[in-house]
Amino acid sequence: MEKEYIKNIISGDKYYSIDDLRYNRNVGIMFSREQLEDFLLTKNQLIEDNCGIIRPLPLKTFNSKHIFYVNGDYLSKSHEEYLRLISSDYALNNSWFYSKNFEDIPVSKLYSEVEGTLRIENVTTTHKRIAEIDNSSNLTDNNDIMVKNMLNAIRFILDQKPAFNKENLYSLYNILTKDCLPEESRLKSGIIYRHDKVYIGAYEGAKPEIIDSCMDSLFEFANSKESLKEYGDYLPYICHYYILYIHPYFDYNGRTARMVSFWLNYINRIDYAPYFMSEAINENKSNYYKALVNTRSTKNDLTYFLGYILETAVKFSIVYKNLEVVKEYVMSQGNTMSSAELVYTKKILIHNSQGFFTQKLFVEYTGTDMSKQGALKMLNVLCDYGILEKSKNKKGESIFRFNQNLIKYINN
Numbered sequence: 541m542e543k544e545y546i547k548n549i550i551s552g553d554k555y556y557s558i559d560d561l562r563y564n565r566n567v568g569i570m571f572s573r574e575q576l577e578d579f580l581l582t583k584n585q586l587i588e589d590n591c592g593i594i595r596p597l598p599l600k601t602f603n604s605k606h607i608f609y610v611n612g613d614y615l616s617k618s619h620e621e622y623l624r625l626i627s628s629d630y631a632l633n634n635s636w637f638y639s640k641n642f643e644d645i646p647v648s649k650l651y652s653e654v655e656g657t658l659r660i661e662n663v664t665t666t667h668k669r670i671a672e673i674d675n676s677s678n679l680t681d682n683n684d685i686m687v688k689n690m691l692n693a694i695r696f697i698l699d700q701k702p703a704f705n706k707e708n709l710y711s712l713y714n715i716l717t718k719d720c721l722p723e724e725s726r727l728k729s730g731i732i733y734r735h736d737k738v739y740i741g742a743y744e745g746a747k748p749e750i751i752d753s754c755m756d757s758l759f760e761f762a763n764s765k766e767s768l769k770e771y772g773d774y775l776p777y778i779c780h781y782y783i784l785y786i787h788p789y790f791d792y793n794g795r796t797a798r799m800v801s802f803w804l805n806y807i808n809r810i811d812y813a814p815y816f817m818s819e820a821i822n823e824n825k826s827n828y829y830k831a832l833v834n835t836r837s838t839k840n841d842l843t844y845f846l847g848y849i850l851e852t853a854v855k856f857s858i859v860y861k862n863l864e865v866v867k868e869y870v871m872s873q874g875n876t877m878s879s880a881e882l883v884y885t886k887k888i889l890i891h892n893s894q895g896f897f898t899q900k901l902f903v904e905y906t907g908t909d910m911s912k913q914g915a916l917k918m919l920n921v922l923c924d925y926g927i928l929e930k931s932k933n934k935k936g937e938s939i940f941r942f943n944q945n946l947i948k949y950i951n952n
Contacts, residue, residue, distance in 0.1 A: 546582045551593050551612035555843050557834050580839050599782055600757040602746045604839040609846055618850035625857045626812045682720060689716050697803045704762050704804060717792050725790040733788040743836050745787030754786050762804060773813055776804035777849045781842060814853040823890055858949045859889045865948050870925050884918055885927055893947055896939045
């Protein structure tokens, strides 16, 4: 394919998935299987030509020539939008929106991180139960042990601020997996990575004999001052993807990868980083996995994964900014919202900040087994605060809508 034609496709403000390129008539491309393969090969040729908008990364690969991303309008505009949102908040408050007093993270935020990370993998729990687990010992339930391990892993990072290296990653992995792994998923004594092959859906992880050298390339990349200068807030999520790509363990690779991005944001003091990312992934797991599949299926084109991170960061920045508006409004009425009320308000902002919804949809948004009576009780409380407006549909059912006067920030 003509290189200029490919450059035009990949440099615009939309970045097309494989399905878009092959089947979406609105895109107007409709590649055949052979043309798609030619398209992917041409992108690699552009890397070899030192094409300005494609950035290859100094990380070892095992099934493609490069890991790379395209720094075209799609990524740059998403990045600019995210930075604009958090910079405007910094200008108002003289502190970063998500890292205010981050040296002393409130327990509630730590619990939120744990809850969000575990629910990605369908381990359900509650803030109250997490608090109980945190103060318990001799746990026997596997889910409870995983929660305790996650709390200990977060504290390992916050309290020790460990350097990101082979030994400390091994320590983190052992904290996360303590008393959780079946025999067949455990590492051999004296070996810090898996000793056999592993498959991730249709994809195979790196062969055991090259994992060590691949991971060494990751540590070198992540700890380079030049890398931090060059890639900035992309760096933690490049490392996140790379761990999933190499898959150095039999199990817990995803949980480890998500913790690594949190770790690198923290020790590098990337104060404007979206520390809510585990929670955000939890709210839409399908898009997270879709971004990973698109990246793997296009010879490690990280544009898909980084784009997902940025789009999610923008969306959740807006959610949290609107949540602050709500809190201030309720306080101005002489009321204080409980933690549960804040959580449920946030769920509505995430899933349906502008349209009408029923009690049944509200339960779906919250991902709970809440009874109809319990849901209506909570919704009526939010109506009393003036956060929600209540009416009836044609069936006579109560329907609710967020008070649009409280939606000060909208995702364009």
